Amino acid sequence: MIHIPRHAEILKLLSLLRTVSVGDFAQRLEVSEVTIRKDLAQLEEMGCLIRTRGGAQIAEDTRILKTIEVRQRERIEFKRSIARKARDLIREGETIYLDAGSTCLLLAKELGGINLRVVTNSIDVMVVLSAFPEISLISLGGSYRREAGSFVGPMAIEALRMLHIETCFLGTTGFSSRGIFSSQNLIEAQLKQKVLEVSKRRVVLADSAKFGREAFSIFARAGDVDVLISDSDFAHEKELRALGIEVVAADHP
Template sequence: MLEAERKQIIIDKLMKKKSIKVNELVEYFGVAKSTIRRDLDSLEASGVLKRTHGGAVLNENSIPATSYNEKEDPYIEEKKLIAKKAASLVKDNDVVCLNSSTVTILIAKEITAKNVTIVTNNLDVAIYISQKEGIDLVVTGGNFIHKHNSMEGPATVTQFSENRYNIAFIGTNGIDSKFGVCTYTSLEAESKKIIIKNSKKTFIVCEHTKFDNFGFKKVASLDEIDGIITDYKINKEILEKYSEKTDIIIASPDNAE
């Protein structure tokens, strides 16, 4: 088994159980303790987990909440600015893809363009869009992921692949200047990859804290996307570094709309 496959299984187990022991993984994979310890150390460096004596626990900060609660989001004001800026890029008659994320939920609230078609795998997005007149809504099928309130899996990827999009907005767990746009699960990575492939323009939407964060699964290199929409609190050095890789669109109170 490849190292990457082993790490993905470890992540999947942690997402289900929240904690795991080295001895348990040694028995499951049939490898040495030193191999498992290296895997856990690597995943800890990526922010996926936290090491404990004899094992590891899931880093809950790396996993989206079960249901999005704006009042409990410490970056809600930044995300609202990003959402307004993103929505301003949607034109009348566009076919728009909104992947599952907290920011895309907010984008759904802000879209004002007419005769738009929205394709999404997130049920919260679908609820907000369904309340708007003059917008066609397409919700993908797939396996329901309760934690994200979204659909993922082979059926989701297939249905995303059957459409072409004028513009797509995708959330992320982290962005690394070399590795690119990241997420933590294969399910999410595959659906995001096909969206990027089928979109004329693709923008990553995320607050400033997602930069220089390394997720386990690669979604895309920075030269495969059209830009990143983020908030005005981004560090100047980080802004300069990433601006060399792709377009960075800054959302601020002065220019969000």
């Protein structure tokens, strides 16, 4: 989940000290190191900082803190609008997959009152959906990635081999005009690939800020994704539609 006040404090510390360790963040902000690692992963995804071994360092564009705070709030609203648009694609009674990540978590919060079967590898998504009695919840096992709050690895992949997913919703660290979708983590990318294999309709949720980013591990290319839902600022629909990807623009927040 995104916690704006704490994220702002993290960026303030980095603007003053340039480089800060996970332990120092945890002590100053009075939260666990696990929580800090998740915060740093989210802020790196936004382009606000660069994670280092054991901590983080400032990114060049974090010097103007007010601008960063505004951008964070805007991105959350964009992600909410994407989540609401994604909800419109879900049909009563179907089986869907929800990925780990902030936009999929926002989508989970929109699912109350719908009769669904939901498969997920995200602890945060599980917690949200456990409050909805009309949803049948299936959790993938596997190795737990604390920084992402997700289960990954061979056990999770093996569990997917036994399932048929009607619609999957995946997040991405970056995507390009060539229809390449990528993740920072190789093990996460491998799981996403398997999800795509067992899903009939494949949907990626990505705000426009992620366009043009190329992360380490490619998990999908043109032909592997049916639908991209992005925000109203996304201006490269033609390139992706030419590759056979349906592009859906969420309403402006």
